[in-house]
Amino acid sequence: MTHCIVVDDEPLARQLIVSYIDQLPNLHCLGSYANALDALAALNSHPVEVLFLDIDMPGISGMSFIRSIKHIPKVVFITAHAEFAVEAFELEAADYLVKPVSFDRFLKSVQKITQPTRPEASDTPPASHIFIKVDKRLVKVDFAEIRYIEAMGDYLKIHIAGATMVSYMTIGKMEALLPANRFIRIHRSTIIHADFIQYVEGNYVAVAGAQLAIGLTYKEGMLKRLG
Template structure:
């Protein structure tokens, strides 16, 4: 897989370093340049193909929102800012995502995944067809291998080095990191609601405040996941 080219634009060196570090943990990303203002970024965009733009909003000379308006064919834009009040304007520009500083690495990954879905639609289509071809997963625990249909899986919870899986008929606790289990699931059907919870969105009974109800079970909605989750369910800002 060819690496996705990225550009970081932020007037704060520490903020640029954090994003650069986060990108370094994801093998499919390649940071081609890191700039302190919009004018430097403009030169980079004229010289190189950039697919993801990590862009601060509150910067000297030209703010991030004004900068995006000057671009005829902008890349996927992920705004990074310490100010909530810019969110509406950012999404008006069809921004891919909006990260409120300080943001965690898992929230950063969610934003990158959203950008990747738009950059590599062909790959997503292949993944979707594969998901349709197989509507089950295999889980090994306690010396047995269990076949779990996607429709039987209600939700899963992280518990240290284990993942606790709740189905319509059983509860399994394989010694499997939560992130590894998440990779087995089709993103079209399962959502991360919290750093410790993945849910089957077809099993949601209702949502009340910051809680998801699956049957009589209450599952918390993490603050870093709420916006993405609600948007995935069809409720825009």
């Protein structure tokens, strides 16, 4: 259920939008108000997901009202003035309806703001490797081969199965390239592959035979990842 309020100084316009809301089972109108000050009190009293708001109102306009509040719900501007559309979308309005508003147009707006967005399906499989510059070569390294990574200033020591490579790269850049579901930052200078953790004891974690220090600011996050 999506909770909303209606703000419009014109009684008939306000009643029309409320009547539209009442026809939709997924919307619940918490109240309708003739001015921004009354609407502000309602926003502070109840959680509101959608605000249907007139622009041209006496006292505080709809635009000024949105600029004045900290926690802004999704806003659908409803106005007789089409020329405010650009300014409305600069305020990240969810939609902009011009009076008189038909039920069909209102319904499209509601569907737009209440239906959850689904991520687009991708046929591209997740990457299984990374290319790392070592000396003058780009070396392909499978994520499954990496045990842990240590920073040395602007250089990295990448420990893989049976070998160590040195690459000119910051640890922050490396962290952004690694799959977050497999690698854990345990220190400002250390990233580990979760699959190779042997045990955690105190402020240290054993990974592939190496005992690595856990930074105090990273420990809680690491333990949460480990469950």
